[in-house]
Amino acid sequence: MAVHLAPTIEPIGVIHSCFKEKFGIPRQPNLADKAPGMLKFFPEFARPEAVRGLEQFSHIWIIFVFHRAVKKDGKWSAMVRPPRLGGNKKVGVFASRSPFRPNPIGMSCVRLEDIEATAKGPVLHLTGVDLLDQTPVLDIKPYLPYSDRLDTARDGFAPAPDNKTCQVNFSSTAATQIREREKTIPNLLPIITQVLENDPRPAYSNAQFSSRKGDTGADGLDKERVYGIRLFDFDLKWQAAGNKIRVLCLDPASD
Template sequence: MSSPLVFEPIAIIHSGYKEKFGIPRQPGLAVSMTATVELLPPYNSADAVRGLEQCSHIWLLFIFSACVDKGWSPLVRPPRLGGNEKLGVFASRSPFRPNPIGLSPVKLEGIRCEGSQVFLDVSGADLLDQTPIVDIKPYLPYSDSLPQAEYDIAPQIDMLKLPVQFSATAQAALERHSNRLKQPLQQQIEEVLRCDPRPAYHKQKAQQRTYGIRLHDLNIRWEVNAQAILVSQIDINPDDDLKA
């Protein structure tokens, strides 16, 4: 092929994930996290999504926009392998790829056509806020679901099987911000933290650390010990507070 292929976004996603750290590494693991796909002109036509309401789930094809300028390597270090072993990039789901394209199946919660705007409400997405979408396709259960498929490196979901506990301060903030955001914030935090976003090399050390993730306009401070995942603090992110 003599000339490069050129794609342009057909949509962007508005999600509660404001930074890469904390996003589940696969879709469908934090099912309570909702997002909105906003179609962009000239694709924001009700005709373009006619019939899509018959789908329970859809595929989102997107660009790893936060990794576009990071380049790629034939070998990567998947977190699933502890961050030490190397694997071929095409045997992984690393975002650092020759063409930084990702795909995620998400649940279609609804379609809204408001004037000249078209929105798809989805859940279970694992996309950073403002990620560009390059295509949307219906999920076909009879061909897209392959129960007999195998991948020995990741035979099952790897999640923390620990209770999530909230300090008294965090619990009070949780109730306040859940009402303000009109989101099931406790369930969202629990699902995201059980996916264990910690760097792989931290999981192998006994040293206890405090981590922070951003969900919506919040900073959430948490740590892991042998008994539980402890959320110690929930505050509005200062940058978002200044914009309010």
């Protein structure tokens, strides 16, 4: 017999992050541990007493909604293709962290850097986020190392990588642009590096590249394809081949 929940669940706030589109977001929290975000509460929940004592914790769990992970037909699939399996093998949706779920709810453990008191209520400053800008937040809870960390837990088909996937370098144009923008965006160089080191391309990209006969340079980069990721207020342009990524430039964000 189905159990129906009372319609009392509502977002308590929204995430403001550097990730303006789904492509490029780290697939797990803290893979880009410099990636910043803010949690701003909606007026009803923006009460200083509601976060009293939270400053004593270094990390928090964020329970959120995958608000952009809705299929056109509104249906969910029992089987999904995790990126860690190359995008070709299927596992059960409940054995994955896929955003396409019966209830599109996610959870991330992120670092709590600061709680800012503002005229509109407390604002939580975070790092290590893997959340799309404007993500609705359902709840937050403190991370407790003694119970939340389980050293004997098995990681199934998704073991921690031994090291970063890609080698990232920068054109002189990109390096100059980053130095200038770091005057207003702290840690921009490591943020970009961490996002790209984890290879945001679809899992089948390397196989596709190896079978192509397009124009490549001495560095092996595909000269025909330029990727773009919307970060902060700019479009990050880069090229890739195998495990090598070269950042070309930071273009003003287009509408």
